[in-house]
Amino acid sequence: MRAGPSPEEVRRYNLGSLLRYVHLNGATSRAELTNRLGLNRSTIGALTAELTTAGLVSEAVPRETGRAGRPSLVVRPESVRVHAYALSIEVDRLRAARVGLGGRVLDRRECRRPPGMQVLDTVEPLADFVGAMRREVADGARHVGTGVAVAGRIRRADGTVRLAPTVDWAEPLGAALGAALGDEHRLTVGNHADVSALVEHSRGAAIGCDNVIYLHGDAGIGAGIIAGGAQVTGYGGHGGDIGHMVVNPYGRECTCGSRGCWETEIGEQALLRRAGRDGETGREAVLGVVRAAMHGDSRAQFAVRRAGEWIGFGVGNLANIFNPEAVIFGGTLRDVYLVAAAQIRSRLNEVALPACREHIRLRTPGLGNDAALIGAAELAFQHLLDDPLLS
Amino acid sequence: MRAGPSPEEVRRYNLGSLLRYVHLNGATSRAELTNRLGLNRSTIGALTAELTTAGLVSEAVPRETGRAGRPSLVVRPESVRVHAYALSIEVDRLRAARVGLGGRVLDRRECRRPPGMQVLDTVEPLADFVGAMRREVADGARHVGTGVAVAGRIRRADGTVRLAPTVDWAEPLGAALGAALGDEHRLTVGNHADVSALVEHSRGAAIGCDNVIYLHGDAGIGAGIIAGGAQVTGYGGHGGDIGHMVVNPYGRECTCGSRGCWETEIGEQALLRRAGRDGETGREAVLGVVRAAMHGDSRAQFAVRRAGEWIGFGVGNLANIFNPEAVIFGGTLRDVYLVAAAQIRSRLNEVALPACREHIRLRTPGLGNDAALIGAAELAFQHLLDDPLLS
Structure with missing residues (x-):
């Protein structure tokens, strides 16, 4: 409990709200943002300018408005420049994707997971996927984190995976993947069905x-x-x-x-x-x-x-x-x-x-078989959306 | 979404937080309130003064502190002056109580509910109970509302009760009780188990x-x-x-x-x-x-x-x-x-x-058989706790 948020906290909260809105809804005019976020035009302008400077959104004149008068600028997420890696460890396959802000899949890889392959043994092929995708990334791109969806029981605190219903905690997946990717502090592990539910709720069949x-x-x-x-x-x-x-x-x-x-x-x-x-x-x-x-x-x-x-x-x-x-x-x-x-x-x-x-x-699922993969990316984007100026 | 709360909104929020704290925890020293609510001493002093003026809390010097120095004043809820009525419609009995701020039962009545007595037929005996209890209330007391716990399916919007699993909505209990008590706008109806869960969570076996x-x-x-x-x-x-x-x-x-x-x-x-x-x-x-x-x-x-x-x-x-x-x-x-x-x-x-x-x-249950009754009172207190200065 606090005596009230500071102007700086309010500004960061509003930056997150604006970025989250275009992340989930795609290109949106300033006029509509003004409506949807309940902020006035000058505030929307200032927030957009700040997010543009941070390289998170861009603005453009819309092609066609069908109305007279000066058209409202359209704000869109920087889907190519700003991206997360998404990994999905499934029962019979491993998938990886580079997903741009806004939920756009920019690159993807997939391989079979042979029967009996242990969770920790998936770290190497997944890290190889990420390495290969990383080499394709253009200069100036910004990586915000990696999300992992696992078909298994996850202990939230550290991303450890419980192998079977009755087995004790065994596989420190989060730590192993973090080490392999050199990205420990930006790795988030979630359960496959949990992240699918969240992303279907935010941008799929259950909006x-x-x-x-x-x-x-x-x-x-x-x-x-x-x-x-x-x-x-x-x-x-x-x-x-x-x-x-x-x-x-x-x-x-x-x-x-x-x-x-x-x-x-x-x-x-x-x-x-x-x-x-x-x-x-x-x-x-x-x-x-x-x-x-x-x-x-x-x-x-x-x-x-x-x-x-x-x-x-x-x-x-x-x-x-x-x-x-x-x-x-x-x-x-x-x-x-x-x-x-x-x-x-x-x-x-x-x-x-x-x-x-x-x-x-x-x-x-509105996102078909990609629900878990896009959901994993959402895990990685949460930090950015919670506080867009935190690097 | 808003540009940020106004100082007035922050003040009301803090008033509610302080009142809720002593409502749930009983008499509390200013020093402890300062700790628990994360507000500074002068803010706690100002909030307490305001709640005292509104007749919702009182302050006193504690009897015994065991410490040297000037003791911190103790803030307690006005449990006798400020009260709600709580009604519980159970399968085989009807109960009513007058419950003071802080969850103290000040008066209670009970009668059998004969087999086959319809929900709407409970309105008259319950209104009689409230009438009898009302006559015992001292001058200057403040009634904040009435909460009702019903063993049945409740439609939240209007407190209508669904009689049996397969039967359509039938009994407009909220409206009938409100009319009988002359207290429509301060009547809240909830399901028996729901309100019991809430009160066990806030002040019972599941704190x-x-x-x-x-x-x-x-x-x-x-x-x-x-x-x-x-x-x-x-x-x-x-x-x-x-x-x-x-x-x-x-x-x-x-x-x-x-x-x-x-x-x-x-x-x-x-x-x-x-x-x-x-x-x-x-x-x-x-x-x-x-x-x-x-x-x-x-x-x-x-x-x-x-x-x-x-x-x-x-x-x-x-x-x-x-x-x-x-x-x-x-x-x-x-x-x-x-x-x-x-x-x-x-x-x-x-x-x-x-x-x-x-x-x-x-x-x-930590509150024994009174969980639903105290829980019903909590329904009535919510409005006050959400905004203590709203009359």
Whole structure:
């Protein structure tokens, strides 16, 4: 608690607000900024001038206004000059991108992550990606940080990754990546589903929704949950571990030691088992089942519908708990959702109370498969947006 | 977004902060207020003087300081002069209290709510209680508003109560009570479990915990959930409807139309049925089973243990979702918890991931059965605390 912010604090706050606005909304006229930010014209002019001097935005006369009179200058983020690196460590692949202010992907790399490759072993190929991208960067560009999205449990404090539900903290990913990139103090590590939820909320399928559940399917099931506009992280940052919400007390044993977790009913292995493809694994195998179901394969259809029912069941439970406006299906759940929407909606309607489900919209990610990658970049941009003049 | 708060806004904010501090913490020395609020001594002196003039706090020399030198004046809330009415509409009783600033109960009334008494029919006896209490108030007292806690689904906008899970909005409680009390604009209606969670968070068993689940048992099961310090309300205010989280897909049909809701496994009727007391109902009947279990009645012990297992199961699921620091058992769940803590903890440990449960403390309400009543008063005090000089 303070006696009130100083003029300098107010100025920095306003600089951050303006930069955040054009970062999320793209090129915006000074007139519209005046409206949106509730600041007067001269303040907007002064803030823009300051951000321009700092090399964070540029101004130009718009091409066509359709109105008489002097057109309002358009402010746009310096998307090419100012950039962050985004890394995504997924179950079966590693991705890296250079992302410009404003969320524009300027460069990207990707490779397979072989089964069994440990989290720490991803550091070298990811650092190689960043090195290669760095060599392509033009002189005068400004790097603001690196964000990492990991499909795994993250300890926020230091970016350590918990390998499996029952295993102790093991992999100091943040420290290792920071050392490899020579960028320790600007590295932020987040959970894959959490960052996807945030970016879908800020620039994807859930803009304007304050209560959002983002579900991600790969080998397991993860979630990023936004309640009342804020991310549900819980005491240790482990909130949203809904793959291990038990939906079927009489179901199969789970890798976590419990029984009938949501993952055991809607995860990759459940789908492949029900489709009679027990030996297979991975994203391509799941897509194979989905495609077979679309082409009339009855066993695949059974598997997909059964998954749909259990997805709807779990979403119904989450609806009773969170009363969300939007539920977004990402990863392989996106593909399953597209062929099993009827089963999902029907079971959801059975389980959820009318008051809790009447406003729910079911969605696929607005940013497609890039949600986690763009979300990782957002982690890196936060420092800049919080205080644009902090170098 | 604004160009920055005015000195007047800062002053009002600080007045609210000081008043809120002594409201929650009781008599506090100026020296401690200076520390806690991060304001300098002269500002604290000026704020205190202003609140004293407004009749909201008083100052006195402390009886005993144990230190040399001039003792710091102690600021205390005007608990007798400034008060709110608190009403609690429960399944089997109606309660009313006059609560002084600082959370002190000054007067209280209670009557049975007969089975089948509609929500709107509670308005008359509650208004009678308030009338009777009002006649006892000394001259010069200041009434700041009325808060109502209702065991039911509340639409925040207008305090309308949804009668049953599947029934449409029906009972315009807020309007009816406001008219009966002649106090429409200062009446705030909240859900019983929600207000209990808030008050346990601010002055009960979960002080300092930002991730809290308050569970309340009566005829059904309700919850108030605080995640990251903020209440989970959801889009329409229906978040936390966890009595209808389905825990047993093969369980009994629920009144909501679904099957195997948590309520059907841990609610009053489940407990009484398993204890062989099918015809009974209500809080006393539940306490009867708990007492019988404590005295060695094997059927009652079976019922209580089974309830404990399903309570632990649901709490485990909620732990995976919310990673909470504290779970509080209120209403009849408090009594069941006290005899079935071992079953609850054991099942919770099976279902919840280590990372999600390792910091959980299981608790009974710090404010006992008064949580909802004091919580209702808090609803009424919020306006005053937000802006102490607004009359």
